[in-house]
Amino acid sequence: MFKPMRAVDTEENQREEWRPGVVTRMKASAANGATQLCMFEQWCEPGLGAPNHLHAVEEVLHVLSGSADVWIENTHATLTSGQLMIIPAGRKHGFANNGSGTLHIQSTLAAPVFEAAYDDKRETPRRWLPA
Numbered sequence: 001m002f003k004p005m006r007a008v009d010t011e012e013n014q015r016e017e018w019r020p021g022v023v024t025r026m027k028a029s030a031a032n033g034a035t036q037l038c039m040f041e042q043w044c045e046p047g048l049g050a051p052n053h054l055h056a057v058e059e060v061l062h063v064l065s066g067s068a069d070v071w072i073e074n075t076h077a078t079l080t081s082g083q084l085m086i087i088p089a090g091r092k093h094g095f096a097n098n099g100s101g102t103l104h105i106q107s108t109l110a111a112p113v114f115e116a117a118y119d120d121k122r123e124t125p126r127r128w129l130p131a
Helices: none
Strands: 014-017 022-028 038-044 051-055 059-065 067-072 075-080 086-087 091-096 101-109
Touching: 014 091, 059 067, 059 075, 067 086, 067 101, 075 086
Parallel strands: none
Antiparallel strands: 014 022, 022 038, 038 101, 051 091, 059 086, 059 101, 067 075, 067 091
């Protein structure tokens, strides 16, 4: 079935603090009409980011500004503004701001609903579903 075009003003989406020093804003997900992907951005203070976790689907991490240590299992790489990393589905990964300013990073998941399994069980599970 054909769906009509729909403009989304991402500036209207609320920012949410996922953990101290990490603020997230959803851009596209099942909640606003996406059917095959989820896209969100995060602002991370120095030393902070996403702890070890995995998704059932592929993810792209794209550094918009700043510098990040990104890892997939035991392999690390430093990404700077304009660089991205493709994370295979089911692989444990994470990232941390390794710079002195705020890291601005965008993530895209190959599913319209955000779901993550964290190694640290104190982490809050999150899902974005249509209202």
